[in-house]
Every structure is written in C-alpha cells, then in structure tokens.
Amino acid sequence: MSDTSETLRRKIASAGDLQSVVRTMKALAASSIGQYEKSVRSLADYYRAVELGLSACFREHRPVSTADEHAGSAKTHAIRAIVFGSDQGLVGQFNDVIADYAIQALAALPGKAQVWAVGERVHARLAEAGVAPIGLFAVPNSVQAIAPLVAQLQIESETQRHASGNTSLWVFHNRPKAGALYDPVSQRLLPLDTQWQRNLANIGWPSGNLPEVMGPRTRTLRALIREYLFISLFRACAESLASENASRLAAMQRADKNINDLLNSLHGEFNQLRQSSIDEELFDVISGFDALGGSDLL
Numbered sequence: 250m251s252d253t254s255e256t257l258r259r260k261i262a263s264a265g266d267l268q269s270v271v272r273t274m275k276a277l278a279a280s281s282i283g284q285y286e287k288s289v290r291s292l293a294d295y296y297r298a299v300e301l302g303l304s305a306c307f308r309e310h311r312p313v314s315t316a317d318e319h320a321g322s323a324k325t326h327a328i329r330a331i332v333f334g335s336d337q338g339l340v341g342q343f344n345d346v347i348a349d350y351a352i353q354a355l356a357a358l359p360g361k362a363q364v365w366a367v368g369e370r371v372h373a374r375l376a377e378a379g380v381a382p383i384g385l386f387a388v389p390n391s392v393q394a395i396a397p398l399v400a401q402l403q404i405e406s407e408t409q410r411h412a413s414g415n416t417s418l419w420v421f422h423n424r425p426k427a428g429a430l431y432d433p434v435s436q437r438l439l440p441l442d443t444q445w446q447r448n449l450a451n452i453g454w455p456s457g458n459l460p461e462v463m464g465p466r467t468r469t470l471r472a473l474i475r476e477y478l479f480i481s482l483f484r485a486c487a488e489s490l491a492s493e494n495a496s497r498l499a500a501m502q503r504a505d506k507n508i509n510d511l512l513n514s515l516h517g518e519f520n521q522l523r524q525s526s527i528d529e530e531l532f533d534v535i536s537g538f539d540a541l542g543g544s545d546l547l
Contacts, residue, residue: 257519268509272501274339274497282494301455303477304452305460305462309462329364329365332365332366332367332421333347335368336387340493341497344371348378351375351435362419365384367388367402395487419438420436422488424488436485
C-alpha cells in the first residue's frame with residue numbers, strides 16, 4: 250500500500266526529530282572525548298613525578314624479590330582482572346571487542362580468573378561467554394566521577410589480595426587512537442616484581458644531582474606505589490571513556506548519514522506524490538472543461 254501525503258509528512262517529521270536527537274548525541278560525545286583525553290594528558294606529568302620517586306627509592310636500595318616471586322611455581326597466582334566497558338549502548342562493537350580480548354588473554358593465563366566488570370554491557374557480554382564477573386561497577390559519567398570509582402576498585406582489589414595472598418591484578422580496556430578508533434589493551438598491575446623494580450631504578454634522572462629519599466623509605470615507597478596504582482587505574486578508565494565516546498560518535502555519524510539518506514528519499518517521494526496529485530487535478534479540470542463543451546467556446 251502506497252503512502253499518502255499525510256503519512257509521508259509524519260515520517261519526515263519523525264525522521265527530523267530523530268536526527269535532532271542524533272546530532273545532540275554527536276555533540277555530547279565529541280565534547281566528552283575532549284575532556285577525557287585532556288584528563289589523560291594531565292596525568293602524564295604526575296605519573297612522571299611518581300615514576301621518578303619510585304626510581305629514587307629503588308636506586309638507593311637493590312630491588313627485593315617479592316613473596317609472590319619466592320613462591321615460584323609452587324603456588325599458582327590467584328588472577329584478578331578489571332574489564333572496563335560501557336553502561337549504555339549505541340557504541341558499536343566497543344564492548345564486544347574488549348570482552349573478547351579479555352577472555353582470550355585470561356584463557357592463556359594459568360588458573361581461573363575472577364573478574365570485575367565496569368559497565369553493564371560488558372558485564373552481560375562476559376557472562377554470556379561463560380566468564381561470570383564477581384562484581385559490577387557503574388561507569389563514571391564525568392571526569393570527576395573517575396576518582397571515586399578508582400578508590401572503590403583499589404579497596405576491592407586490596408581486600409581480595411589480603412584474602413587470597415598470592416594475587417595478580419590485570420586491567421583490560423580500550424585505548425583511543427587517531428580517526429575515532431580504538432585498540433584493546435591490557436596491563437598487569439600486580440605483583441610488582443623484581444624486573445619492574447629494576448626498570449624503574451634504571452630510569453635516567455633529569456638533572457645531574459641524584460635524589461635522596463627523606464624519611465622512612467618503606468612509608469615513602471608504599472605511598473608512591475599507591476599513587477602508581479591509582480594513576481594506572483585512573484588512566485585506564487579515562488582512556489576507556491574516551492574510546493567509548495569515540496565509538497558512540499562514529500555510530501552517531503553513521504546514523505546521521507542514514508537519516509539524511511532517508512529524508513532525501515522521503516522528500517523525493519513526497520514531491521513526486523504531490524506532483525502526481527497536481528497533475529490529476531489539472532487533468533480533472535481539463536476533462537471537466539472538455540465535457541462542458543469548453544473547446545467550442547474558445
């Protein structure tokens with residue numbers, strides 16, 4: 250059944266309203282990308298300062314093997330993982346990409362992993378794949394909300410670490426790259442092994458005057474390690490949010506293009522229907538004129 254002019258008007262109006270929503274979401278996504286990328290850049294200097302502080306601590310004293318390393322193969326690490334995804338949809342393959350990457354990476358590690366999911370969508374994706382998360386956290390909706398989430402994650406991971414002892418902690422998230430794209434990446438945050446300590450100890454100091462750790466070294470080292478873990482989790486979350494909004498922006502751009510194509514088609518169909526209606530009316534006028542003998546009156 251062909252559409253009437255009134256039906257086409259309603260379809261055009263609905264498509265126009267939907268396009269307004271899509272363009273608003275595009276603007277919000279573009280704005281969000283900027284603030285999350287800015288937060289990641291702002292972390293760089295602070296991360297460098299923490300890194301140099303750790304380097305100073307390890308330079309003064311030889312790196313010491315952790316209890317996890319002494320255990321060796323006699324005891325299998327309890328594996329904990331944090332997977333950052335999204336709460337909302339309209340993000341393309343964002344959650345599928347990071348979930349598949351995390352599942353594959355965790356399957357290659359010895360032992361069964363316990364996972365915390367940040368985001369309902371990635372939680373559902375992991376559960377469908379047979380990796381049922383032990384916890385679910387809401388995705389922050391602003392830069393200011395990232396720090397409270399990171400604090401929750403740190404408390405949860407510390408609680409599990411004290412309960413299980415020999416624990417490794419991994420983080421999985423999408424990292425943005427040029428062209429509104431992203432790549433899934435992972436990082437092992439714990440344990441802080443000897444090689445990690447050596448790498449930090451070998452970092453070049455920016456000046457000719459080598460530093461000296463003031464006060465109790467153990468207290469200073471613990472504070473710096475807490476900051477290192479905080480920054481690592483904060484950066485992972487911010488990069489995931491930037492990637493999520495980049496994926497949403499790309500999806501909205503595709504939707505905007507499809508709506509434009511639909512509107513062009515509807516307008517074309519409406520104009521064709523209106524022209525046909527005008528032609529029919531003119532034909533009726535001419536036919537009536539001829540029926541009344543109008544041609545003889547000319």
